[in-house]
Amino acid sequence: MTDAKQFYDYHSWANKKIFTHIENLPEETAYQEVKSVFPSVSDVLLHMCRADYIWLNVLSGVAYQEIIDSAGKLQSAQGNMAAIKQHAAELESQYHDFFSRQTDLEQTFTMQHPKLGTLESTYADTILHVVNHGTYHRGNVTAMLRQLDHSGVPTDYMYYLYEKRESKG
Structure with missing residues (x-):
């Protein structure tokens, strides 16, 4: 089975694809209001960074x-795609630092939430949650871009595997 670290690497790859794609669209695209889960593409991406930050801290x-x-x-990055992208890059580095410290991702740990209570999970399962959350919201971004008459960018896991294979070749 593929390990959680590879799935996280996929998550980072897919996020970079999204950022690069948006950088190649008219600048206002990221900030245009859309009737969707979030009011703009930049708001979705900031939410993703915030969630990745929260889960990294839970894992830690x-x-x-x-x-x-x-x-x-x-929150200071609100409405600033360059700052959001910078936060994403910093988080990627911090996750890699976490992976270098926590080598047994199948180890169980306990997390506490004031309303949901206590949950025992493995590091791997929690990382898979981070990846799954990102996949969901990258889908939101694609739908929003289509509403704004722009194409999305393929970020499926298989595209990652093909690209990874090509880079080794």
Whole structure:
């Protein structure tokens, strides 16, 4: 079976594809209001960064309230695609640091949520949640781009595998 680290690498690859694609569209595209889950593409991408930040901190054992209190720092990137992309790059680096420290991703850890309670999970399952969450919202971005008369960009896992194979070839 493919390991969680590879799925995270796919997540990073797919996010980069989205950012690159949006950079090649008219600048206002990222900020145009759309009737969707989020008001704009940039809002979706900021949400994805915020979620990745939160889950990285959960994986790192940071207390819930401390995570929530510190997640607000990402809000300064609102409406600024360059800042959102920078946050995404920093998070990717931080996840790789996490992977270098936590080599046993099948290890169980406990997370606490004030309303949902306690949950035991493996690091791998939590990382798969991060990837799945990103996949869902990259789909939102594609739908929003289509509403704005722009094409999306393929970010399916198989495209990642093909590209990965080509880069080895």
